[in-house]
Amino acid sequence: MRTRRELTTPAERAVHATLHTASLAAHPLRRGLDQQSAEEAAPHLRLLTGADALGIASDDGDLLAWNGPYPELAERFTELARQSAVDGRRALVSNPGSGAIALVAQPLVVEDAGVVGVLGVVTNTSPGPGMLSAITEVARYASSQIELAELDASRARLDRAEVRALRAQISPHFIYNALNTIASFVRTDPDRARELILEFADFTRYSFRTAGEFTVLADELRNIDRYLTLERARFGSALQCKIQVAPEVLNVVLPFLALQPLVENAVRHGLAGKTGTVTVTAEDAGTDCVVSVEDDGVGMDPEVLRSGALDAVEGGESAHVGLANVDDRLRAAFGNDYGLVVDTAPGAGTKVSMRVPKFRAGIAAAPPRPTMDPL
Structure with a gap:
C-alpha cells in the first residue's frame, strides 16, 4: 500500500x-x-x-x-x-x-x-x-x-456604492406613475388604493434597505411581484406577467437588486407602451440556478450589445438601466462564467439570463430584518 x-x-x-x-x-x-x-x-x-x-x-x-x-x-x-x-x-x-x-x-x-x-x-x-x-x-x-x-x-465599499447606484437608478418615473395610479383609485376603488399603497411601501422599504449586498432569490422575486403589481395597476390588460420558479432554488443567494433592473427594462424598453408579456423564470441547472427575464416586445439590434453598449443612451435616458452594473456585480461575486447573457433581435423581444451558483463559500444573504406592520 x-x-x-x-x-x-x-x-x-x-x-x-x-x-x-x-x-x-x-x-x-x-x-x-x-x-x-x-x-x-x-x-x-x-x-x-x-x-x-x-x-x-x-x-x-x-x-x-x-x-x-x-x-x-x-x-x-x-x-x-x-x-x-x-x-x-x-x-x-x-x-x-x-x-x-x-x-x-x-x-x-x-x-x-x-x-x-x-x-x-x-x-x-x-x-x-x-x-x-x-x-x-x-x-x-x-x-x-x-x-x-x-x-x-475597497471591494466591499465598491459593492455598497454600486447598490446605492442601482437604488438611484430605480426610475423616478415609476415612483411618480405609481403614486398617480394609486391616487386614481382613491375615489373609485379605495380598497384597491389601500392594497397598492401597501405594495408600494413594501417595494420601497426593500429597495432602499441597508442590510448587506446579497439577498435570497425568494426575497428578490417577492419584490419583483410588488413592482409588477404596481405596473399592472397602471397599464391594465396591456401588461401580462408570468413568474415560474422551481421551489428548490428559492434560497439561492444572489446580489441584492440583481433582478429589478432586468424586469424594469423589460417593462419600460421591451414593451415600450405596447401590449405584451413579461416572463420571469428561475430553473434548477445542476450546481447552478438560471434566472431569466423575457419580454415579447420590440427587441434591439444585437450589434448594439456587441459594441459593449449595455448602458447606451437613447434620448438622454439609459436604454438598459443598470444591466452593466448587474453584470459587473455578478462577475465580481462569482467569476466571469456568471455574467448576464442577452438574447435579442429587432421585433423579436429580449431575453436576459443570469446563472448563479447554488452555493459559493463566503457569500451569504443578510439576515432578514423585521418589517413594520401596516397601520
Missing part, C-alpha cells in the same frame, strides 16, 4: 513550519491592522523573524501589540516607530536597555498608501545582514496581507 509521504528531512520540516506560521499570521492581518489583529499576529511574526520580542505599532507610532519579554522597551519602540513611519525607512538602536543588544523598527509599507504600521524587533544578538533581511521580508509579507485587507474593504 502507498502511504502519504512524510516530511523527513530537517529542511522540509523547517519549510513546512515556516509556511504554517506565515499562514497563521496572515489570517488576522487579512482583517486589517488594528489592536486585535496585531495581538493575534504578533506571536507568529515573532517566530518568523526569530526575535526575542516583537512589537507592532500603528502608522502614528501608537503601540498595538507587544509579544515576548522586555515590555519596558515598548515605549522606546514607539518613539523609534514614529521616526521610522515619518522617514519610511528602517531604524536601529543598539543597546536600547534592559540587556537587549538591538531594537529594530521596520515600516510596513503598502503601495499607494505609504506606511501603514511599524514592526519592532528586539534581539539579544547583534543583527547581521541575514536577520535584517529576514525582518525586511517578514515586514513585506505582513504589508501584503494588510494590503489585501484594504483591497477587500
Whole structure:
C-alpha cells in the first residue's frame, strides 16, 4: 500500500513550519491592522523573524501589540516607530536597555498608501545582514496581507456604492406613475388604493434597505411581484406577467437588486407602451440556478450589445438601466462564467439570463430584518 509521504528531512520540516506560521499570521492581518489583529499576529511574526520580542505599532507610532519579554522597551519602540513611519525607512538602536543588544523598527509599507504600521524587533544578538533581511521580508509579507485587507474593504465599499447606484437608478418615473395610479383609485376603488399603497411601501422599504449586498432569490422575486403589481395597476390588460420558479432554488443567494433592473427594462424598453408579456423564470441547472427575464416586445439590434453598449443612451435616458452594473456585480461575486447573457433581435423581444451558483463559500444573504406592520 502507498502511504502519504512524510516530511523527513530537517529542511522540509523547517519549510513546512515556516509556511504554517506565515499562514497563521496572515489570517488576522487579512482583517486589517488594528489592536486585535496585531495581538493575534504578533506571536507568529515573532517566530518568523526569530526575535526575542516583537512589537507592532500603528502608522502614528501608537503601540498595538507587544509579544515576548522586555515590555519596558515598548515605549522606546514607539518613539523609534514614529521616526521610522515619518522617514519610511528602517531604524536601529543598539543597546536600547534592559540587556537587549538591538531594537529594530521596520515600516510596513503598502503601495499607494505609504506606511501603514511599524514592526519592532528586539534581539539579544547583534543583527547581521541575514536577520535584517529576514525582518525586511517578514515586514513585506505582513504589508501584503494588510494590503489585501484594504483591497477587500475597497471591494466591499465598491459593492455598497454600486447598490446605492442601482437604488438611484430605480426610475423616478415609476415612483411618480405609481403614486398617480394609486391616487386614481382613491375615489373609485379605495380598497384597491389601500392594497397598492401597501405594495408600494413594501417595494420601497426593500429597495432602499441597508442590510448587506446579497439577498435570497425568494426575497428578490417577492419584490419583483410588488413592482409588477404596481405596473399592472397602471397599464391594465396591456401588461401580462408570468413568474415560474422551481421551489428548490428559492434560497439561492444572489446580489441584492440583481433582478429589478432586468424586469424594469423589460417593462419600460421591451414593451415600450405596447401590449405584451413579461416572463420571469428561475430553473434548477445542476450546481447552478438560471434566472431569466423575457419580454415579447420590440427587441434591439444585437450589434448594439456587441459594441459593449449595455448602458447606451437613447434620448438622454439609459436604454438598459443598470444591466452593466448587474453584470459587473455578478462577475465580481462569482467569476466571469456568471455574467448576464442577452438574447435579442429587432421585433423579436429580449431575453436576459443570469446563472448563479447554488452555493459559493463566503457569500451569504443578510439576515432578514423585521418589517413594520401596516397601520
